[in-house]
Amino acid sequence: MTKVAAIIGGGVIGGGWAARFALMGWEVRVFDPDPEAERKINEVMANAARVLPMLYEAPMPKHGTITFVGTLADAVAGADWIQESVPERLDIKHKVIADIQAACPDDAVLASSTSGFKPSELQQGAKHAGQIMVAHPFNPVYLLPLIELVPSVASDDSIVARAKDILTEIGMYPLHVRAEIDAHIADRFLEAVWREALWLVKDGIATTEEIDNAIRYGFGLRWAQMGLFETYRVAGGEAGMRHFMAQFGPCLSWPWTKLMDVPEFTDDLVDLIADQSDAQSGAVGIRDLERLRDNNLVAILRALKQQDAAAGKLIRDHDDSLRGPLGEEVPLVTVRRVVPVDWTDMNGHMNEGRYGQLFSDASEELMTHIGADRAYVEAGNSYFTAETTIKYLAETHAGEEIYVTTRVVIGQGKKLKLWHQMHRSSDDTVLATCDQFLLHVSLDTRRSCPPLPQVADALERLAARHAEAGE
Template sequence: MTKKMTAAIIGGGVIGGGWAARFLLNGWDVRIFDPDPEAQRKIGEVLDNARHALPMLYDYAMPAEGALTFHETVAETVAGADWIQESVPERLDIKHKVYAEIQGACDAAAIIGSSTSGYKPSELQEGAARLGQIMVCHPFNPVYLLPLIEVVATDASDTATVDRAAEMLTAVGLYPLRVRKEIDAHIADRFLEAVWREALWLVKDGIATTEEIDNAIRYGFGIRWAQMGLFETYRVAGGEAGMKHFIDQFGPCLKWPWTKLMDVPELTDELAQMIADQSDAQSGHLTIRQLERKRDGNLIAMMRALKQQGNASGRLLNEHEKTMRPTLEAGVPMLSLRRTIPVDWTDVNGHMNEGRYGQIFSDASEEVMAYVGADDAYIAGGMSYFTVETTTKYLAETHAGEAVEVHSRVTEGKGKKLRCLHEMRRASDGEVMATCDQFMLHVSLETRRTCEPSPDVAARVEALAAAHQGADT
């Protein structure tokens, strides 16, 4: 039996709450310590957003949610935990005090990760009882959606411990980027700081408003960066001659006085108020929670597009999703699919569009095909089933974020024929939301014409049809 994993979250603000959601929704038990009397409410709101958003990234249902508990002391929170994530305020004296409490009560084999965006791990380890147990594991908001975690260790860190930390992060769908050498602010925040400095000058000098700067990013290079990063983007910009040509052509520009990256405007009350006023005009009509929902929906849509292409964060999602694919079991009917409806499957009416019903029933039939032996290896060998006719009935509206199940029954299975009756049901109450009668024929992928299936596939199809004959769904 797989060991039940436990995460302890020390500090339950925006980042700590995001960590809690990431672990909890991947089936871990989560314990939280935060002295803020409003901590349970605040973390509850973060969890509400995460429960709505994260399952929409995947084409299979996520694991059963773990148990969430709040505790009065650090010692009680960390006792027996496999992973301990510190997300307390960015003050070294506070962090050192917290580490002393943690190491006085936690298992010696537990990972202690810090969410710090600026401190180096050697600074965090100062005075610690076990130096190598503490490492930087710096996330990005929202932690429950964005996969990047900057992992920074020191010479005092045991390589096997860092390897184990990376494996545990990967197991919950994160991407551990191991920083080769410790440096202030790690990698990503150094880029963000450079852009932030330049943006402050552009606002101060009256060149652009906060909204215009945001538009320059989201309508242009921000989209390129989301799927290609920096260097790959510029490699393409170099054309057929590649990166060397790009550097030769644009390298001299680095000597031009385009930016003020080595300087920063004084954040006077006047400049701070100007930025605040422009930001209010830009998005003050939305609450923070509404902005978070908007952000999450946009991230889901973009990451799912990358998922379909198998690039960047989408490739990571595909790998993580493989760990969620259940083994289909015989039943009458068969539970062929469990998943959450993603936001990019909805139309102008606010519910799932017709084409996505075809998608979900197609996915269910592929699970049935795999069960009878017409799996990926079989298809790679040159044979498969093609759908030639479907009849779909839409019985109830289906909305983004709803968890659904597909129950399938083989109503005909002999020779080249395979017919399935699918019912899509709302997982919460079992209401039938749509049905699909799907008729498929076995084909040769070489000739693209019908042919007899292999004897073992034919036998499994016939056995399944016999088992399902006359059964009520």
């Protein structure tokens, strides 16, 4: 069944929402009277389509289409999810919400991207207050998983529950904010840091670049994977958080911060900040900065994914949910994926070691196909690679969509021989081949042994089918 998301407001945030839904297989309708909206969203979509698939080993869902419609009513008719991302003025939002509810299904999720308004404020005068909630994202929406999901006491619990399910389905993390509060949760932290940073620049203590360096080279990297409280728990050493609180708690009364005293937002301060920011980054175009940001986020998130930690665990779990069983065709298509940025070397093409990883992933998919899955390995049995011969036939670059076909050449007893071919999806060109020989082993003795009967039988049947197809 086709799922439809309506995006009302196609700016930076709305465009990110559109890309996230479309890349997760949803049909997307966009309404924005801005004549440049289609160009802007198409540019965002191009960025998102390049990088989001790099987070996944599993094949992505078939892309949904983004359709730009002429009226708000056309956008929301029959929609399952409606995301309002219009300017932060309550009168505008009330008018847009009224127009939405005049044309949308009563059971649709109606979510606002607002960072400044509480859901009860959005619900004032609404025809159906129960379907309205805040779903506050973080830019870029197509990569960062956090969504602050904020209902009010008037929100319909069943619609809120469905909103959480949908957000999880498209690979995001719905942080259910249990009580309404100005600026929700995350932006309150950001506002505190922002205020302190303004004072440090205004007082000549640090430049914009120095402040950014303090974040990105220090605690920002810790926060990216441990958050605030877990970071401080580790800082407490073996004694933990209690020791940290005892050691550093008294500093809360020291006159360090000016968080309760906001600097006057004068033209001079704006000029000072803007000039320093221009000096820091003005020579680099915005699209180049976005591309650098996205590449960095992919690399960080993939590193976290490899460790099954923090946001990386979310991606790993979602990646696993996208996997389906292999088909019965010969040869088997064992891998479909996009080459991520962290697989490339100084020459700009895929590092030769990653070819080995890719073919290893193909072998693991085949092993799972015959029953030698994770549970089988945890029980003390596996296949170990004894020999491989890889031939590199053409360059492969980050962002290219590829697939691997696998044929069973030998599948008898403890021996497994596979023939892999890596193809470019756009034209089916063979980019590399791998002749791989594996032996079944006992993980207890670390010696070769026959596979368990169910795996041996499945492998022999598969090998026979592949042999017949190859004749």
